[in-house]
Amino acid sequence: xxxxxxxxxxxxxxxxxxxxxxxxxxxxxxxxxxxxxxxxxxxxxxxxxxxxxxxxxxxxxxxxxxxxxxxxxxxxxxxxxxxxxxxxxxxxxxxxxxxxxxxxxxxxxxxxxxxxxxxxxxxxxxxxxxxxxxxxxxxxxxxxxxxxxxxxxxxxxxxxxxxxxxxxxxxxxxxxxxxxxxxxxxxxxxxxxxxxxxxxxxxxxxxxxxxxxxxxxxxxxxxxxxxxxxxxxxxxxxxxxxxxxxxxxxxxxxxxxxxxxxxxxxxxxxxxxxxxxxxxxxxxxxxxxxxxxxxxxxxxxxxxxxxxxxxxxxxxxxxxxxxxxxxxxxxxxxxxxxxxxxxxxxxxxxxxxxxxxxxxxxx
Numbered sequence: 001x002x003x004x005x006x007x008x009x010x011x012x013x014x015x016x017x018x019x020x021x022x023x024x025x026x027x028x029x030x031x032x033x034x035x036x037x038x039x040x041x042x043x044x045x046x047x048x049x050x051x052x053x054x055x056x057x058x059x060x061x062x063x064x065x066x067x068x069x070x071x072x073x074x075x076x077x078x079x080x081x082x083x084x085x086x087x088x089x090x091x092x093x094x095x096x097x098x099x100x101x102x103x104x105x106x107x108x109x110x111x112x113x114x115x116x117x118x119x120x121x122x123x124x125x126x127x128x129x130x131x132x133x134x135x136x137x138x139x140x141x142x143x144x145x146x147x148x149x150x151x152x153x154x155x156x157x158x159x160x161x162x163x164x165x166x167x168x169x170x171x172x173x174x175x176x177x178x179x180x181x182x183x184x185x186x187x188x189x190x191x192x193x194x195x196x197x198x199x200x201x202x203x204x205x206x207x208x209x210x211x212x213x214x215x216x217x218x219x220x221x222x223x224x225x226x227x228x229x230x231x232x233x234x235x236x237x238x239x240x241x242x243x244x245x246x247x248x249x250x251x252x253x254x255x256x257x258x259x260x261x262x263x264x265x266x267x268x269x270x271x272x273x274x275x276x277x278x279x280x281x282x283x284x285x286x287x288x289x290x291x292x293x294x295x296x297x298x299x300x301x302x303x304x305x306x307x308x309x310x311x312x313x314x315x316x317x318x319x320x321x322x323x324x325x326x327x328x329x330x331x332x333x334x335x336x337x338x339x340x341x342x343x344x345x346x347x348x349x350x351x352x353x354x355x356x357x358x359x360x361x362x363x
Contacts, residue, residue: 049072246269253336
């Protein structure tokens with residue numbers, strides 16, 4: 001499927017994936033009202049966001065704080081309603097086919113793991129309670145014995161042993177990494193097909209982050225779960241994700257296979273993100289990417305490209321018109337006036353040097 005191929009509803013599909021994705025997000029928009037009931041001002045948290053999640057793959061959303069990554073995940077989890085757009089799950093627009101509050105079937109299929117592993121667990125209940133509750137609500141087990149065995153199985157899957165001992169502990173008795181594994185076990189309890197992992201390693205020590213990333217990889221391989229991995233760390237996205245989409249000020253600006261995005265970034269903002277990644281072969285120094293200006297207001301966004309105030313290559317057209325989607329190849333697209341429709345612009349003056357990011361990890 002070409003990047004600019006028109007989807008069934010007439011919208012542009014920037015995913016570049018053929019076949020039926022498990023979740024297809026089309027032109028998703030979310031505005032939050034500000035100033036009470038009298039004011040008509042809104043925060044443009046998301047604007048016209050479209051992407052696909054292939055079955056059994058990890059799709060990363062990367063960007064600065066406030067770019068709309070977590071809002072996207074909360075919309076997919078049906079925790080908040082969208083302003084407009086479509087969320088197509090298994091070929092059906094759930095915003096039309098499901099009630100306002102998603103059914104238990106959808107909530108069972110699409111689970112969310114939150115950023116704060118302590119805040120997402122009730123401190124007055126042991127681990128056993130947190131895993132037992134979803135099993136009972138979604139009727140996944142019968143009887144105490146079967147429930148106990150399933151709890152122990154879930155803890156063993158996420159690497160918490162001995163399971164009987166861990167199940168009796170309270171959240172405060174566990175480390176941050178252990179609490180996050182409990183959160184993954186709780187999500188896994190209802191046998192989901194999709195997991196939305198919202199910054200799952202950002203609050204953990206660097207030394208234990210790789211363990212959670214390897215857990216995501218194992219759940220993907222062993223259980224066929226599709227993951228939406230949300231992060232501001234483009235290096236971890238390179239390690240875990242099959243595809244990476246870059247978000248800025250509520251809009252998606254670039255998407256590609258993760259290795260290609262790192263090796264051949266197209267959008268100036270993507271290159272700016274890569275320039276902030278420490279390079280171990282340069283004494284923790286990184287190549288500098290020029291930038292200027294400030295992030296635009298999300299209450300009164302500019303009519304053109306949102307990155308224009310910070311872009312060193314901004315042109316007059318960037319201030320006036322939102323760039324369309326340009327296809328660089330079948331699975332790499334960019335939203336930037338530097339690239340004509342369908343091909344990369346040649347001879348870009350002062351072109352940024354591509355930054356090669358190498359992630360050194362140990363299993």
